[in-house]
Amino acid sequence: MNLRVITLLAASGLVALGACAPTDGTGTAGMSRTQQGALAGAAVGAVLGATRDSDSNNEGRDAARGAILGAAAGAVAGNVLDRQAQALQQSLSNPNIQVINRGSYLQVVMPEGILFATGSAAVSGAAQNDLYAVAQNLNQYPNSLVEVVGHTDNTGSAALNADLSQRRAQSVAGILSAAGVSSSRLVARGAGFSQPVASNDTAAGRAQNRRVEILIRPTN
Structure with a gap:
């Protein structure tokens, strides 16, 4: 051959x-x-x-x-x-949090509505419980890098949304770190409204775009 x-x-x-x-x-x-x-x-x-x-x-x-x-x-x-995604989904209490296996990495999508009040970067108490569950899962599967990305809709200026999305990503990453995830594994960044997943022309679309994603990439 x-x-x-x-x-x-x-x-x-x-x-x-x-x-x-x-x-x-x-x-x-x-x-x-x-x-x-x-x-x-x-x-x-x-x-x-x-x-x-x-x-x-x-x-x-x-x-x-x-x-x-x-x-x-x-x-x-x-x-x-497969196993990490299944364990993570089972550990989350809010059914609106999505755990998506992309084949080479896991994507955890958390809508703004369950994390933050409008215009705020302070994580709600209920959402903190789910973030601690995410942290526990990350500690059980330590061979990965974790990128926390904040996203907004296009309401307001690009600068305002870039700042808000960055602060929200840092808030989520801070909770993961406080729950024991090594800071060397964590990166937080704000994408503003540059990566929409739905149309910003409707209220429903804007709600989908306001989110935080936790991207879990295996290192071996």
């Missing part, structure tokens, strides 16, 4: 992965993240196994070995995210 064939097979595997990936972003439809990770790992491992062949005579064998090792590594990574 020559390298070109191996590469084509690997590419085909990744195309198949995209076709089978869940469309709702949660990992509950189609293949699980564990299965997706295994397939992606196998495809990449096959290419690496072939290209690292030392004698140029056993590309097929080396590709197979690479695929096995890559599948195992990918499955482990996918399984960890």
Whole structure:
């Protein structure tokens, strides 16, 4: 089996992965993240196994070995995210908080309405309980970096919203830190109204845009 064939097979595997990936972003439809990770790992491992062949005579064998090792590594990574997402969702008391498994990272979406009063960066008491649950989960799965991003709608000036979103992100990150998450893992930033998820032309859309996202990215 020559390298070109191996590469084509690997590419085909990744195309198949995209076709089978869940469309709702949660990992509950189609293949699980564990299965997706295994397939992606196998495809990449096959290419690496072939290209690292030392004698140029056993590309097929080396590709197979690479695929096995890559599948195992990918499955482990996918399984960890699956388990962390499930545990996190179960620990949250507010059903309006979304935990979305993006395949390579977890996205926790917390609407403004459950976190802050209008124009405020002080986190409500009820929301603090859920943030402590997030912190506990992060401490149980310590091999990740955590980015807290504040978002607003487009009401008011860009400068006002940039400042408010930054202060809100810092408030959330501060609670996570106070709950034991290492500050070296945490980054807080304000995106203002630069990353809307809905139209700012309607009240419902603006409400969706006012949010804090906690992005959990595995480091290994």
